[in-house]
Amino acid sequence: MPSVTREEIERLDDKDPLGSARDLFHLPEGLIYLDGNSLGPPPKAAFAEIEKAMHTEWAEDLITSWNKAGWFMLTDTLGAKVAGIVGADDDELVVCDSTSVNIYKSLQAALSLRPDRKTIVTEAGSFPTDLYMVDGLRNFAPDIDVRLEGVDAPNLEDLIDDTTAVVLANQVNYRSGELRDVGALTARAHDAGALIVWDLCHSAGVMPVDLNQHGADFAVGCTYKYLNGGPGAPAFVFAARRHHEKLRQPLSGWWGHRQPFAFDVAYEADPGVRKFLCGTQPILSMRALKAGLDVFEQFEISAIRQKSMALTDLFIALVEEHCTEYGLELASPSDATLRGSQVAFRHAEGYAIMQALIERKLIGDFRMPDILRFGFAPLYIRYIDVWNAVEIMRDVLASSAWREERFAVRAAVT
Numbered sequence: 001m002p003s004v005t006r007e008e009i010e011r012l013d014d015k016d017p018l019g020s021a022r023d024l025f026h027l028p029e030g031l032i033y034l035d036g037n038s039l040g041p042p043p044k045a046a047f048a049e050i051e052k053a054m055h056t057e058w059a060e061d062l063i064t065s066w067n068k069a070g071w072f073m074l075t076d077t078l079g080a081k082v083a084g085i086v087g088a089d090d091d092e093l094v095v096c097d098s099t100s101v102n103i104y105k106s107l108q109a110a111l112s113l114r115p116d117r118k119t120i121v122t123e124a125g126s127f128p129t130d131l132y133m134v135d136g137l138r139n140f141a142p143d144i145d146v147r148l149e150g151v152d153a154p155n156l157e158d159l160i161d162d163t164t165a166v167v168l169a170n171q172v173n174y175r176s177g178e179l180r181d182v183g184a185l186t187a188r189a190h191d192a193g194a195l196i197v198w199d200l201c202h203s204a205g206v207m208p209v210d211l212n213q214h215g216a217d218f219a220v221g222c223t224y225k226y227l228n229g230g231p232g233a234p235a236f237v238f239a240a241r242r243h244h245e246k247l248r249q250p251l252s253g254w255w256g257h258r259q260p261f262a263f264d265v266a267y268e269a270d271p272g273v274r275k276f277l278c279g280t281q282p283i284l285s286m287r288a289l290k291a292g293l294d295v296f297e298q299f300e301i302s303a304i305r306q307k308s309m310a311l312t313d314l315f316i317a318l319v320e321e322h323c324t325e326y327g328l329e330l331a332s333p334s335d336a337t338l339r340g341s342q343v344a345f346r347h348a349e350g351y352a353i354m355q356a357l358i359e360r361k362l363i364g365d366f367r368m369p370d371i372l373r374f375g376f377a378p379l380y381i382r383y384i385d386v387w388n389a390v391e392i393m394r395d396v397l398a399s400s401a402w403r404e405e406r407f408a409v410r411a412a413v414t
């Protein structure tokens with residue numbers, strides 16, 4: 001006996017308070033897209049934004065658009081929109097550069113506020129760019145010591161002591177979806193006199209973050225995942241207001257100058273969060289991002305989290321009911337309150353299985369060495385999509401369709 005019927009699932013969609021949001025996105029016909037945690041789909045409004053930015057602002061108004069169309073301040077106007085989504089004040093967050101670059105700037109900013117401390121604590125299981133940026137930083141500051149969760153101790157908390165300058169932590173683990181307690185870890189860092197940088201790549205837009213409620217110091221994150229800003233859309237960086245005056249960051253480009261158009265010989269940093277800016281930003285990308293962020297003005301982030309937990313719970317229950325005999329093993333926390341908006345399953349042949357699913361129009365992704373990863377973006381994923389996704393998975397696994405040789409051939413981007 002199935003634990004839930006297709007009719008019951010359809011009723012969940014009928015009474016979904018976020019049901020109308022899906023229509024705001026362009027989604028290809030017949031595709032189940034469980035990869036919005038890597039690249040969100042385009043909001044329909046983004047097409048018009050780009051058209052206007054190209055045809056009117058760039059083509060007709062040319063350089064006057066820096067003022068007239070607000071190009072120069074998009075870092076701040078979009079920053080204020082992201083601030084609303086992650087629980088920060090409008091003047092504490094700017095949109096700029098990439099997450100990788102913002103990790104570097106915010107780690108250096110934190111180090112500048114703790115000059116007597118030399119340790120960075122972070123996670124070996126982090127998305128690699130976070131680790132690579134720490135590594136690069138240390139190449140130019142050989143006295144910095146790095147301690148890694150998963151190498152130097154099993155838990156991040158145990159590595160934090162009175163030598164720690166800064167902790168760099170992901171709210172949601174990119175592989176397993178495991179969720180950290182932002183409040184508890186921030187408090188732990190502060191108790192030791194350390195600062196904390198939160199990487200929100202897999203949480204911004206899909207759950208409450210409440211940066212200020214938890215007293216976070218710094219945060220960074222992508223906008224092309226759950227915020228649907230488009231491929232390569234610029235990232236964001238948050239710094240709590242109490243740090244603005246003292247902090248310094250190393251990429252002191254002219255956009256972060258107190259008066260960029262004074263063209264002074266000497267650099268003098270902006271007194272606020274704009275000191276995190278470096279140089280000219282990708283305006284066309286930012287215009288698409290605006291459409292992505294505007295969607296969030298219509299929906300409560302708490303409602304998004306509620307549906308996210310319901311979708312991932314349903315997915316796990318259905319996979320466990322229909323697919324586990326084929327060797328899938330849950331690699332995410334089974335308790336929704338400890339999980340982000342993605343579900344990971346382990347399978348030794350995960351890569352080939354994912355390629356076979358993609359051919360059947362179910363898009364998830366594969367993460368080395370054996371993780372099949374499925375992201376659930378509550379704004380456009382329906383309960384029925386979860387049901388249909390599990391049917392496709394069962395078919396592919398039961399028929400062993402994935403064993404065809406072509407599915408084992410690796411592409412550059414997995």
Ligand SMILES: *Cc1c(COP(=O)(O)O)cnc(C)c1O
Nearest residue numbers: 098099100127129174199201222
């Ligand atoms: C996606 C992701 C990034 C991506 O960084 P880019 O600089 O945008 O390429 C960084 N960190 C984490 C945790 C991510 O999930």
